[in-house]
Amino acid sequence: MRPLPTIHIIGGGIGGLTLARCLKNKGIQAILFEKSPSPARHHYGISLQPRTCEALLKVLGMDESTFCQRVAVDGLNGGRGLVYPESGTRSDALKGRVPFRAHRGRLEGVLRESLDIQWGHVLGDIESRGAELALSFKEKDEVRSTFLVDTSGVHSPIRKALLPDAQLNILPYVVFRGTRHIDHTTFKKIYEPRFEGGNVLETRKGDVLLQISINDRGKGEVGVDISYIYSHPAHQDDQLHRPVRELQQAADISELFFAETSKLQELENPIKDAFDGDKIRGDRILHWLMRDILIPLDDLKSLAERGLLLIGDAAHAAPILGGEGGNSALADAVDLAEWIESWGLEDVGGFYEKRYGEWELEVKESEERLVEMHSVSRSSL
Incomplete structure (x- = not known):
C-alpha cells in the first residue's frame, strides 16, 4: 500500500x-x-x-x-x-x-x-x-x-x-426543547425522587411526549442543569408546525407554545415545575424540526x-x-x-x-x- x-x-x-x-x-x-x-x-x-x-x-x-x-x-x-x-x-x-x-x-x-x-x-x-x-x-x-x-x-x-x-425531509412533528438550571434544594425535593438514580424522565399526556433530562449534575450543592422536551405530532392546520422556518428562527417561540404548556399545570411534579408558566418564559427554548x-x-x-x-x-x-x-x-x-x-x-x-x-x-x-x-x-x- x-x-x-x-x-x-x-x-x-x-x-x-x-x-x-x-x-x-x-x-x-x-x-x-x-x-x-x-x-x-x-x-x-x-x-x-x-x-x-x-x-x-x-x-x-x-x-x-x-x-x-x-x-x-x-x-x-x-x-x-x-x-x-x-x-x-x-x-x-x-x-x-x-x-x-x-x-x-x-x-x-x-x-x-x-x-x-x-x-x-x-x-x-x-x-x-x-x-x-x-x-x-x-x-x-x-x-x-x-x-x-x-x-x-x-x-x-x-x-x-x-x-x-x-x-432534507421535514417530518410532521411539533417539538420544543428548553434548558434551565435547577437549584440544589428544588432538585432534591421535586426532581430527584422521580429520577430514582437515572438521568431521563419520560411520560406522555395523550399524544404529547414530555421528557426531562439531566444535562449536568455537579459536585456538592451547585445545582443541576436540565433540559425538557415538549413534542407531539402536527395536528391539522397546526400553527406551531413551521416546516419552512429558517435556521436562525429556531429561537422564535410563539405564544401558542406557552398556551399549550399551560395545560400541563394539572400534572404532578416534576413535570408541573419544569413547564411552570413563569419559569419557562425565562428559559432558552428552541423550536426543533424533525428532519x-x-x-x-x-x-x-x-x-x-x-x-x-x-x-x-x-x-x-x-x-x-x-x-x-x-x-x-x-x-x-x-x-x-x-x-x-x-x-x-x-x-x-x-x-x-x-x-x-x-x-x-x-x-x-x-x-x-x-x-x-x-x-x-x-x-x-
Whole structure:
C-alpha cells in the first residue's frame, strides 16, 4: 500500500473528532477544520448505545471508571451515567448492556485531546483542481487536499454546494426543547425522587411526549442543569408546525407554545415545575424540526471518486428525537478509519457499500420510533 496523504476533516463534532482520534491511533495524519473560533461549549446530554461505549473505551484507551467520571452527566457527582433507573450498573452501561448518558461537551473534550484542530475555518467554497480539492476558507489561506472527509452535520455546506438537489425531509412533528438550571434544594425535593438514580424522565399526556433530562449534575450543592422536551405530532392546520422556518428562527417561540404548556399545570411534579408558566418564559427554548435525509449511494460514490467522503449527518441524518445521530456518526468514524487502514484510499467508495444498508435501516427505524414515542396507547398520564 502506498503511503497515505494527510487526511483533511471538515467539522469538529463527535464524528470528526472520533475519526481523527482513530486515525491518530493508527499512525495516520489528519487535520480537522472547525468553523467555531474555539471549542464549542455543548452543555447537554446524549444517550450512547452500548456498542458506542464499547468503541469509545477502545478508541480512548480508557478504563470504565475514568470514562464514567469524566463523561457521564452525573459523573462529577459519583453517578453511573444511567439513562433510566432500572437500566443497571455503570459496568452494565459501559460493557454493552444498557445505554449510557454522556455530557456532550466533556465527551468532545476528551476526544479532542492531542488532535490537530484548525479553529475558525469557515468553508466558503470547494472545487476540484486536477487530482486535488481546493478548499477556500473565509479570511484563511486556501488548503489543497487529496482526500477530504465531511463530518459537518445535517446542514453540511459541502453537501449543499455539490449535491443541491439533496433536500432534507421535514417530518410532521411539533417539538420544543428548553434548558434551565435547577437549584440544589428544588432538585432534591421535586426532581430527584422521580429520577430514582437515572438521568431521563419520560411520560406522555395523550399524544404529547414530555421528557426531562439531566444535562449536568455537579459536585456538592451547585445545582443541576436540565433540559425538557415538549413534542407531539402536527395536528391539522397546526400553527406551531413551521416546516419552512429558517435556521436562525429556531429561537422564535410563539405564544401558542406557552398556551399549550399551560395545560400541563394539572400534572404532578416534576413535570408541573419544569413547564411552570413563569419559569419557562425565562428559559432558552428552541423550536426543533424533525428532519432526515439519506444521500443516494451513487451520488456518494461519485464524490468518493473525487477524494471526498460524507459521513454522519452530512450523508444520512435521522430526526433528533428517535434518532441515533451521535452513535451513528461515531460508528461511521470508527469503521472508516478501519477501512482506510486496511484498504487505503484507492477504493474508498467500498466503505459506503459496507455501511449503506445500515444507514437505510437507521433512517427507516428512526421514523418508526417517532411514531411509537408519541403513540396514545403508551400514554401514562
